[in-house]
Amino acid sequence: MPKKNVTDLTQRPPRSPRVRLGGYVILPRILDKCRAVLAGKNGEYNYGCPTDQQFFTFAGVDPEALKAQVTAGKGDGELLEWIKADAKYQRSDAEVKMWSDWQEQRTPMDTESREFLHSEHVRIAPRREDIAGWFDLLDLDDYVSYGGQP
Numbered sequence: 001m002p003k004k005n006v007t008d009l010t011q012r013p014p015r016s017p018r019v020r021l022g023g024y025v026i027l028p029r030i031l032d033k034c035r036a037v038l039a040g041k042n043g044e045y046n047y048g049c050p051t052d053q054q055f056f057t058f059a060g061v062d063p064e065a066l067k068a069q070v071t072a073g074k075g076d077g078e079l080l081e082w083i084k085a086d087a088k089y090q091r092s093d094a095e096v097k098m099w100s101d102w103q104e105q106r107t108p109m110d111t112e113s114r115e116f117l118h119s120e121h122v123r124i125a126p127r128r129e130d131i132a133g134w135f136d137l138l139d140l141d142d143y144v145s146y147g148g149q150p
Contacts, residue, residue: 005035005073005075006035006036006038006039006041007032007035007036007041008036008039008041009032009033009036009041009042009043009044009045010041010042010043012146013045013142013143013145013146014028014029014032014033014036014045014142015028015029015032016029016135016138016139016142017029017051017103017134017135017138017139018104018135018139020100021076021080022080022083022084022096023093023096023097023100024055024059024096024099024100025055025100025103025104025135026051026052026054026055026103027055027080027083028076029051029052030047030052030055030066031070031076031079033045033046033047033052034047034066034067034070035070037067038067038070038071044145047063047067048063051134051138054103058089058091058099059083059087059088059089059091060087060088060089061083061086061087061088065086066079066083069082103135104133104135105133106133106134106135107132107133107134108134117131117134117137120137120141121137121140124137124140124141124144124150125140125144125150127150128140128150
């Protein structure tokens with residue numbers, strides 16, 4: 001795999017889960033984490049985490065099959081084309097947009113998840129009033145983990 005595509009996640013975070021590729025949120029972050037894992041530069045980030053699984057399930061993409069494509073050195077555009085051609089579900093642009101918009105606003109649905117988000121919020125930045133959903137928490141954690149002030 002070409003090293004030029006690798007984001008060293010020990011030095012900076014992956015792309016925000018809000019960044020889109022082909023309309024899909026989460027996907028650019030997944031690719032950053034996958035490349036970093038393959039290069040041994042993922043730090044505390046995990047490829048295939050529960051947030052990643054949201055994408056894999058919706059798109060019908062096997063995480064190991066995507067990893068194989070990344071290992072082959074494909075760039076973001078090539079990977080998107082592979083997903084469009086080979087994913088289990090061929091989603092329309094409207095479906096992708098609706099799903100991505102929903103993901104950006106997704107909040108914990110059960111008590112255990114709400115308690116987890118709340119405890120992380122309190123741990124990282126208790127005075128922030130704008131942390132309501134998963135992407136809010138991920139962006140905040142990335143920012144603070146690399147020296148940003150909560």
